[in-house]
Amino acid sequence: MKINLKTRSKRTMAQLITGLILTGLFTSQADAQTNKLPHSSGYVPNVSYTLKTETGNSGMEFVGVGGNIDGHINPILHIQPNSLVQITLINGDGAIHDITVPQFHALSGTVSTKGASATIVFRANKEGQFNYYCNMPGHRAAGMNGKIIVGKEIPVPSLTGISDISRNPADLPPPVGHRGPKSVQIFLKAEELTGKLADKTTYHYWTFNGKVPGPMIRVRVGDTVVLHLSNPATSHMIHSIDLHAVIGPGGGAMLLQTPPGKEKTITFKLLHPGLFVYHCGTPMVAEHIANGMFGMILVEPAGGLPRVNEEFYVMQSEIYTAGPFGKRGNQEFSVHKLLKETPDYFVFNGSVGALTQDHPLQAKVGDTVRIFFGDAGPNFASSFHVIGEQFEKAWPWGSLANKPIRDVQTILVPPGGAFMGQFKLREPGKYILVDHALSRMEQGLSGFLLVSGSPNPALYHSGGEK
Numbered sequence: 001m002k003i004n005l006k007t008r009s010k011r012t013m014a015q016l017i018t019g020l021i022l023t024g025l026f027t028s029q030a031d032a033q034t035n036k037l038p039h040s041s042g043y044v045p046n047v048s049y050t051l052k053t054e055t056g057n058s059g060m061e062f063v064g065v066g067g068n069i070d071g072h073i074n075p076i077l078h079i080q081p082n083s084l085v086q087i088t089l090i091n092g093d094g095a096i097h098d099i100t101v102p103q104f105h106a107l108s109g110t111v112s113t114k115g116a117s118a119t120i121v122f123r124a125n126k127e128g129q130f131n132y133y134c135n136m137p138g139h140r141a142a143g144m145n146g147k148i149i150v151g152k153e154i155p156v157p158s159l160t161g162i163s164d165i166s167r168n169p170a171d172l173p174p175p176v177g178h179r180g181p182k183s184v185q186i187f188l189k190a191e192e193l194t195g196k197l198a199d200k201t202t203y204h205y206w207t208f209n210g211k212v213p214g215p216m217i218r219v220r221v222g223d224t225v226v227l228h229l230s231n232p233a234t235s236h237m238i239h240s241i242d243l244h245a246v247i248g249p250g251g252g253a254m255l256l257q258t259p260p261g262k263e264k265t266i267t268f269k270l271l272h273p274g275l276f277v278y279h280c281g282t283p284m285v286a287e288h289i290a291n292g293m294f295g296m297i298l299v300e301p302a303g304g305l306p307r308v309n310e311e312f313y314v315m316q317s318e319i320y321t322a323g324p325f326g327k328r329g330n331q332e333f334s335v336h337k338l339l340k341e342t343p344d345y346f347v348f349n350g351s352v353g354a355l356t357q358d359h360p361l362q363a364k365v366g367d368t369v370r371i372f373f374g375d376a377g378p379n380f381a382s383s384f385h386v387i388g389e390q391f392e393k394a395w396p397w398g399s400l401a402n403k404p405i406r407d408v409q410t411i412l413v414p415p416g417g418a419f420m421g422q423f424k425l426r427e428p429g430k431y432i433l434v435d436h437a438l439s440r441m442e443q444g445l446s447g448f449l450l451v452s453g454s455p456n457p458a459l460y461h462s463g464g465e466k
């Protein structure tokens with residue numbers, strides 16, 4: 001019996017399936033023996049996928065169409081063992097392509113004009129991980145390569161339920177004020193977790209306390225700090241801390257190498273005021289920093305810092321991913337790119353959009369705002385600049401024992417260095433935080449300072465003099 005799919009709508013699905021069972025065309029998953037398929041249209045795939053070809057800046061790729069693979073580049077196809085699988089290939093770019101899964105002897109015809117399609121069907125009669133790819137010379141290397149997993153489920157990364165690892169720049173401790181030196185207990189926890197790197201992109205971060213940067217530690221000169229570092233048993237790595245404010249070998253890292261499931265404590269006294277970077281000091285240190293393990297410790301001078309209306313905590317870093325900037329899905333770390341110093345991402349507070357979409361800085365006209373800025377690197381200096389402002393007072397290198405320098409446009413901050421600067425807001429609007437090496441803006445590096453209040457036309461207006 002031949003079943004004409006065009007007439008399917010006139011039958012109920014139950015009738016159709018009954019018919020298939022009766023004619024023996026329908027092979028249950030349990031008794032599938034062979035990879036042979038009926039050549040008529042009388043098959044019912046257990047699972048079907050559609051992939052569209054795409055040629056872009058980052059090469060060539062398959063993009064999922066519909067269902068839970070919609071929009072994913074080279075989506076992983078999860079298939080139950082013995083399923084009858086149909087994959088439809090749609091030509092989306094007008095170049096010549098095909099699709100093959102050689103382990104299942106599946107090879108489509110070629111599609112060479114935009115909108116043309118071809119289909120492969122195969123029975124996934126062995127478990128494991130296999131590849132689908134385009135067979136045209138060079139296309140697989142250019143990126144047309146994806147994975148099929150038959151059997152054991154491997155979760156597909158999805159942004160729902162994925163942590164926002166970026167720290168709100170307004171999240172920092174209050175000023176120390178006028179108190180004398182004392183003993184302060186600080187608790188930090190190493191946390192390895194998958195977080196949002198950019199829209200539709202995730203990354204496996206290593207953090208202090210689940211956010212990037214880690215908590216700002218705010219103390220005063222002469223304080224004694226008792227620092228506890230815990231590393232959960234679920235971690236995969238040893239972690240530690242090197243604080244640039246500490247005097248002693250490794251800045252604390254010699255004594256704080258903490259394996260998974262352990263906690264270690266050190267005590268140190270702070271002799272010098274300043275704004276200092278801290279970071280994980282476990283080999284490969286550059287990798288631990290790039291993955292998010294850094295923060296700052298502010299050692300206020302005696303008497304404390306002068307009061308301002310708003311304070312913000314911002315840190316710049318680079319992220320080295322296997323895939324290029326903007327590639328969707330989970331991005332893995334690339335040690336090759338780290339060693340070549342070719343990051344694909346530059347970010348403020350850990351992720352693309354952290355300080356634009358997620359947590360922009362907010363203040364109002366009349367406020368004096370202070371920015372604590374640190375460059376975690378691991379490799380690139382920052383030419384930190386706020387478009388449309390000048391730092392009326394600036395403390396280069398975070399050196400707070402000195403008088404500030406005045407009216408600075410752009411401040412150079414080395415990796416492992418910091419800067420404190422402030423200005424009074426006099427005109428409402430959107431001010432953009434950048435590294436004035438502006439190519440990095442295209443790789444994720446920008447933040448907004450949103451200023452509310454009344455315009456000040458005597459200071460700034462459209463048109464000629466009034």
Ligand SMILES: [Cu+2]
Nearest residue numbers: 239240280288
């Ligand atoms: Cu670490």
